[in-house]
Amino acid sequence: ERKQLHRLRREPTITRDGVDIKLYANAESREDVAEAHALGAAGVGLYRTEFLFLQRNELPDEDEQFRVYRDVVLGMTGRVVTIRTLDLGADKADKTGLALRDEPNPALGVRGVRLSMAREGLLETQLRAILRASGYGPVRVLVPMISASEEVRAVRALLDKVALDLRREGHEIAERVPLGAMIEVPAAALALPAFIGAVDFLSIGTNDLVQYLLAVDRNNEALASLYTPLHPAVLRVIRDVIKLGKARGKPVAVCGEMAGDPMFAPLLLALGLEEFSLHPATLLELRRAIRGLNLEALRKRAPALLRAGDRKAIERWLSQASA
Ligand code: PEP
Ligand code: MG
Numbered sequence: 001e002r003k004q005l006h007r008l009r010r011e012p013t014i015t016r017d018g019v020d021i022k023l024y025a026n027a028e029s030r031e032d033v034a035e036a037h038a039l040g041a042a043g044v045g046l047y048r049t050e051f052l053f054l055q056r057n058e059l060p061d062e063d064e065q066f067r068v069y070r071d072v073v074l075g076m077t078g079r080v081v082t083i084r085t086l087d088l089g090a091d092k093a094d095k096t097g098l099a100l101r102d103e104p105n106p107a108l109g110v111r112g113v114r115l116s117m118a119r120e121g122l123l124e125t126q127l128r129a130i131l132r133a134s135g136y137g138p139v140r141v142l143v144p145m146i147s148a149s150e151e152v153r154a155v156r157a158l159l160d161k162v163a164l165d166l167r168r169e170g171h172e173i174a175e176r177v178p179l180g181a182m183i184e185v186p187a188a189a190l191a192l193p194a195f196i197g198a199v200d201f202l203s204i205g206t207n208d209l210v211q212y213l214l215a216v217d218r219n220n221e222a223l224a225s226l227y228t229p230l231h232p233a234v235l236r237v238i239r240d241v242i243k244l245g246k247a248r249g250k251p252v253a254v255c256g257e258m259a260g261d262p263m264f265a266p267l268l269l270a271l272g273l274e275e276f277s278l279h280p281a282t283l284l285e286l287r288r289a290i291r292g293l294n295l296e297a298l299r300k301r302a303p304a305l306l307r308a309g310d311r312k313a314i315e316r317w318l319s320q321a322s323a
Contacts, residue, residue: 005284009039013287015269015295023287024082024277026255033075035280043080045277046142046203046255047072049126050088057097059122065129073137080138082180082203082277083130085123085155087112087144107211107218112145112182117154127162134174141177142203147185149195155179156198182255184208189237196248203277204241206256210234229258230314232306235271239306242272253277262289266321267314270298270305 013021024045025036036044052060052068060068073081089111093100098119103109116123133139143155159179166173179198183189184205196202206229211218213233216226229235238254245252253275258264260278262285268276269290278286298321308314 005288008284008287008291011040011287011291013290015290015293017294017296019274019295021269021290022253022275023283024253024255024275025283026260026277026279027072030071030075032280033072036283037076037079039280039283041079041280041283042275043082043138044072044076045082045253045275047081047083049084049086050092053086053088053098054092054095059097062125062129062132065126066132069130069133069139070136073133073139076137078137080140081133082140082142083133084142084144084182085113085126085130086116088115107208113143113151113155114145117151123155124158124162127159128166131159131162131166131173131177132171134177135172139174139177140180140201142180142182144182144205145185145208146181146183146188148187149191149198152179152181152195152198182208183241184212184256186213186237189241192241192244196244196250199250201251202241202245202253204238204252204254204256206234206238206254206258209237209256210258213237228311229256229264230311230318232309232314235267235306235308235314238268238273239271239302246272251275260286262286263318263322265289266293266298267305267318269293269295270302270321272299272302 013023022042024043025041026046027033027036027044028048028051069083088096090100090103090106090109110118130141146152156179178200180201180203181199182203182205207218210229214231216223218227242252254273255277259276260282305317308317
């Protein structure tokens, strides 16, 4: 069986009725990138940059960041690399050189894009490093914890300024570096019509989206049974984001853990998803699952899924879909 799975490395990810589904990799190390490439990932859909900032006293400067990002881009040999700007917060305060303040509610605090914009030069340095890496292959920028239009517009303005600066300085950077927003704060999903015109793509972070939609701390073990994407509110938000993205021609991926679990594939396909981003560890299993599914049949059953009023009903839908 392992051997059969192994053979899928060179196979496309197509549904039984012939629709191409894109599988991107989540990565944060050289090993992840090498594995993603070997497994035939369409690209890197989420490159987490936090590790560069952890367990050290001084922040990585532009050159250090540039070299790391460039190596990822080179490692993917022409496939797109989506680099997420820093997503740190007070939950990791003691492990960074950022001198973060203690906060009673780190998940609701100065994290992600809020931190990047609060610190002089932090985001600009990172964007410079990312854009310089774009001279070596296709790169996209993804911004975490977006909760309002203003943040998207501020990052867009800075990205444009940085591109101009770098060109003036003589750097060869890509003509276009698409900008994307993580959709993981409910307000961003609800306000999406107001800023979708300012982004080029979207990535749904179900790990945080579930946490914030359901008011369930993703790290609180006492609430583990409540922490699930199998909730009507979660499904509706995912469906709405995908639908709006499609209507406006903006690609939408899901990059939370949910995307990496083959069990959820029928559900996400039914909701219209065409791009998954997941850790390479389960990429081939997901590919195998998708190759066994009929997209048209699943989409026909989407209304029943959206009518499901509770977890049990969603689970029943899933067990029928996978039968
Ligand atoms: C998410 O929130 O789903 C996500 C992919 O980001 P992280 O797990 O890094 O918060
Ligand atoms: Mg997140």
